[in-house]
Amino acid sequence: xxxxxxxxxxxxxxxxxxxxxxxxxxxxxxxxxxxxxxxxxxxxxxxxxxxxxxxxxxxxxxxxxxxxxxxxxxxxxxxxxxxxxxxxxxxxxxxxxxxxxxxxxxxxxxxxxxxxxxxxxxxxxxxxxxxxxxxxxxxxxxxxxxxxxxxxxxxxxxxxxxxxxxxxxxxxxxxxxxxxxxxxxxxxxxxxxxxxxxxxxxxxxxxxxxxxxxxxxxxxxxxxxxxxxxxxxxxxxxxxxxxxxxxxxxxxxxxxxxxxxxxxxxxxxxxxxxxxxxxxxxxxxxxxxxxxxxxxxxxxxxxxxxxxxxxxxxxxxxxxxxxxxxxxxxxxxxxxxxxxxxxxxxxxxxxxxxxxxxxxxxxxxxxxxxxxxxxxxxxxxxxxxxxxxxxxxxxxxxxxxxxxxxxxxxxxxxxxxxxxxxxxxxxxxxxxx
Amino acid sequence: xxxxxxxxxxxxxxxxxxxxxxxxxxxxxxxxxxxxxxxxxxxxxxxxxxxxxxxxxxxxxxxxxxxxxxxxxxxxxxxxxxxxxxxxxxxxxxxxxxxxxxxxxxxxxxxxxxxxxx
Ligand SMILES: Cc1cc2nc3c(=O)[nH]c(=O)nc-3n(C[C@H](O)[C@H](O)[C@H](O)COP(=O)(O)OP(=O)(O)OC[C@H]3O[C@@H](n4cnc5c(N)ncnc54)[C@H](O)[C@@H]3O)c2cc1C
Numbered sequence: 001x002x003x004x005x006x007x008x009x010x011x012x013x014x015x016x017x018x019x020x021x022x023x024x025x026x027x028x029x030x031x032x033x034x035x036x037x038x039x040x041x042x043x044x045x046x047x048x049x050x051x052x053x054x055x056x057x058x059x060x061x062x063x064x065x066x067x068x069x070x071x072x073x074x075x076x077x078x079x080x081x082x083x084x085x086x087x088x089x090x091x092x093x094x095x096x097x098x099x100x101x102x103x104x105x106x107x108x109x110x111x112x113x114x115x116x117x118x119x120x121x122x123x124x125x126x127x128x129x130x131x132x133x134x135x136x137x138x139x140x141x142x143x144x145x146x147x148x149x150x151x152x153x154x155x156x157x158x159x160x161x162x163x164x165x166x167x168x169x170x171x172x173x174x175x176x177x178x179x180x181x182x183x184x185x186x187x188x189x190x191x192x193x194x195x196x197x198x199x200x201x202x203x204x205x206x207x208x209x210x211x212x213x214x215x216x217x218x219x220x221x222x223x224x225x226x227x228x229x230x231x232x233x234x235x236x237x238x239x240x241x242x243x244x245x246x247x248x249x250x251x252x253x254x255x256x257x258x259x260x261x262x263x264x265x266x267x268x269x270x271x272x273x274x275x276x277x278x279x280x281x282x283x284x285x286x287x288x289x290x291x292x293x294x295x296x297x298x299x300x301x302x303x304x305x306x307x308x309x310x311x312x313x314x315x316x317x318x319x320x321x322x323x324x325x326x327x328x329x330x331x332x333x334x335x336x337x338x339x340x341x342x343x344x345x346x347x348x349x350x351x352x353x354x355x356x357x358x359x360x361x362x363x364x365x366x367x368x369x370x371x372x373x374x375x376x377x378x379x380x381x382x383x384x385x386x387x388x389x390x391x392x393x394x395x396x397x398x399x400x401x402x403x404x405x406x407x408x409x410x411x412x413x414x415x416x417x418x419x420x421x422x423x424x425x426x427x428x429x430x431x432x433x
Numbered sequence: 434x435x436x437x438x439x440x441x442x443x444x445x446x447x448x449x450x451x452x453x454x455x456x457x458x459x460x461x462x463x464x465x466x467x468x469x470x471x472x473x474x475x476x477x478x479x480x481x482x483x484x485x486x487x488x489x490x491x492x493x494x495x496x497x498x499x500x501x502x503x504x505x506x507x508x509x510x511x512x513x514x515x516x517x518x519x520x521x522x523x524x525x526x527x528x529x530x531x532x533x534x535x536x537x538x539x540x541x542x543x544x545x546x547x548x549x550x551x
Contacts, residue, residue: 084507383512404517411508411518418506423449432444 032058033361038119038129040109040295042066044074044429045332045346046135047097051431052354054099057361062101063127065119067108069094071429073422075343077161078199078379080168082206083176084418087165097429109136112299114325131327131357134313136296138195138333138341142288146260146269153286156263160286161203174283179210182219183282186268190289191227191257192310195333195341198376198388200224200287201231201241207283208248209381222249223279225256225270234394240407244380253279261286292334301328303336312336317392318369320353327360329353337372339392344375347428373397377417385413465539472542480542487537491530498529 037053039046042064050064076090098104105127111120112132120126140162142148152158154170157178161168178185185207189200204224211220224231224245231245231252232238245252253270256277260269267280290310291297297311301322306312313330314323317337322328330336331353332346340349349370356366372392379385387406389397398406404413427433447455473479502525503509513519 381512383506383508384514405515408515410514411512412521414508414512415502415506415521418508419449420445423445426448427441427444430444433441 030056030058031358031362033060035130035361036061036128037063037131037133037357038127039064039133039135040066040112040119041134041136041332041334042068042071042094042098042104043135043137043332044343044425045137045350046133047071047094047429048346048350048431049133049135049331049353050102051097051099051429052350053357054101055431056354056358060361061103063103063105063129064098065105065107065109065121065127066094067106067122069106071097072165073425075196075421075425077165077168078202078206079418080165081159081161081171081175081203082210082379082382083172084382087169090165090168109295112295112301114300114322114328117327129327131360132325132329133353133357134296134301134328134330134334135332136293136334138193138290139293140288140290142286144289145258145286147263148261148286148288152261152263157266157281157283158261158263158286159284160288161199162287171285175207175210175285178283179207179214179216179220181282182211182216184221184223184280185211186279186281186284187222187224188256188258188268188285189225189227189287192289192291193307193312193341194287194290196376197232197341198378200285202379203285204250205244205248205378205380206382207285208250213382217249221251223251223253223281225258225279226252226254227257229254234388234390236394236396237388237390237407240386241378244409258286296334301325301330307336317372319356319366320349320370321356329356337370337392339372339374339390340370342374342376343425343428344389345370345373347424347433348373350428371397375399377413377421379414379417380409383414384409384411385417386410387413387416465536468543469535469539472539475547476542479538483538483541483545486541487534490537491534494529494531494533495526496529497533498525501529 037060039050046064050062053062071092071094073090076085079085080087080089105121107121107123109119110122118126118128142150150163150167153160153163153167154174157174159171159174161171187200187204204222208222211217230238231241256270256272258268259271267278268284270277270279292302292311296302296313301313302311303314313334313336315321315330315335315337316323320329320331320335331349333341352368352370355368359366375389377385378388386409387404389399389406391397396406424433499522
């Protein structure tokens with residue numbers, strides 16, 4: 001996760017309950033306006049932005065559109081799937097995170113018309129806007145893997161950490177059984193853009209760790225199917241992970257993209273440069289192809305020449321403002337920017353969108369920009385993690401330079417993931433971090 | 434871009450413990466501190482007998498604090514991976530030791546009253 005998240009969390013942990021006093025951050029002066037702002041999606045980015053805009057703008061009409069009543073703390077899925085937390089660890093009420101001043105329409109957005117400046121909901125209600133923020137996250141396309149369906153998760157050795165908290169818990173039951181019995185563990189990732197590209201790696205490490213703790217690593221084979229010629233898009237991180245994979249005895253198959261599963265035969269099929277290859281498994285963590293949600297993909301908002309077919313919103317990578325529609329912004333996973341599909345990134349993106357919108361309303365140019373900050377604490381076993389933080393330039397941007405080394409397996413980094421990350425995430429949702 | 438502010442820190446701590454528990458802990462910490470200052474002022478010195486006894490509890494406070502953190506985070510000594518981990522453990526132990534010493538002294542002084550110090 002976020003380095004910035006982590007720094008705060010770390011300081012928080014270090015100071016503990018001895019911190020006295022209750023000074024709140026001085027908020028920038030509020031701006032009076034009657035602007036209509038519509039936010040699509042009440043997830044990590046949307047909720048946080050709704051809170052920040054409600055605090056910054058006086059008189060704005062803010063509407064948030066999202067059919068999902070359950071707010072999901074997705075970084076917790078990995079801990080659930082490792083048997084460390086129950087499924088409800090990641091579940092809360094969407095309504096609890098939204099400020100009273102914001103109007104929540106409990107429906108999905110079905111159509112976006114940036115020329116007419118309207119959004120139409122599933123029931124056909126049309127909402128007009130002066131500013132639109134697309135924060136609809138991304139969509140898991142399990143149906144793009146032949147034979148795969150979410151109803152298979154938790155049966156016959158099939159796991160998938162991504163689908164939901166319940167799926168993560170079902171995956172844990174399969175992983176627990178597998179590490180008791182041994183056999184072939186198969187770990188995949190899609191060839192598309194994805195949220196938290198470290199998550200497939202983490203889960204491989206965690207499964208290996210359980211097999212070792214149970215004394216069953218000898219009868220366990222771990223195969224990691226990488227979609228490309230590398231394990232991670234940032235070269236320095238890739239090299240470190242490659243070394244660790246070697247040390248841990250993983251069998252890495254490069255350029256293997258999962259395309260089909262046969263649950264009866266327990267075989268997965270991969271597209272490779274040498275043609276289709278079948279790999280049998282006793283346990284598999286399926287991570288599906290991802291794209292922008294249909295409402296965005298089918299709108300005029302996506303890039304025409306980048307991430308073709310995936311539908312990510314065509315925004316400037318620094319201001320997050322749409323290149324063709326200056327009153328449209330994107331935040332979170334749905335933004336068509338080269339990095340940044342993590343909650344930690346959303347935390348850095350949201351203040352930028354807030355600043356840009358408030359500035360436009362006040363007739364100024366926004367000054368804040370997003371540098372691509374992405375962070376994903378890479379758990380390497382129960383009790384240790386590595387902090388990985390980088391920017392658009394593939395530079396490491398450690399939050400605690402000289403104190404907490406990046407790319408080093410540390411207990412303090414684990415501590416952050418375990419106790420401080422969710423607190424920081426929640427504070428972000430409230431617009432306070 | 435984003436700066437770490439005191440307000441952010443408080444926000445994170447509130448989320449971590451829950452608002453009620455966090456501020457409850459703050460109030461308890463403040464009360465113990467006030468009580469400590471009160472007995473020092475009352476007695477016009479640190480009573481060595483109480484202090485010695487309180488100090489004996491320091492290692493227990495240190496071990497308890499470290500044990501507590503290990504248990505809630507399902508980790509252990511074997512997970513220590515670098516210098517910063519050792520430093521963090523020392524800080525946690527120190528916090529437990531100092532905290533328990535203060536508490537023990539204050540409790541003795543309050544219960545023992547002014548004359549108990551003889
Ligand atoms: C297994 C896993 C592990 C992860 N680990 C980490 C980690 O360690 N660190 C980290 O920083 N990040 C991690 N992430 C990523 C993080 O959860 C996401 O990047 C983050 O939630 C993105 O926020 P968002 O607001 O863009 O999307 P989301 O939080 O997914 O919210 C999107 C919202 O949009 C809504 N929506 C969708 N379609 C529509 C529609 N048509 N109309 C209206 N609303 C719609 C959805 O209902 C949802 O509420 C992980 C994710 C997963 C799945």
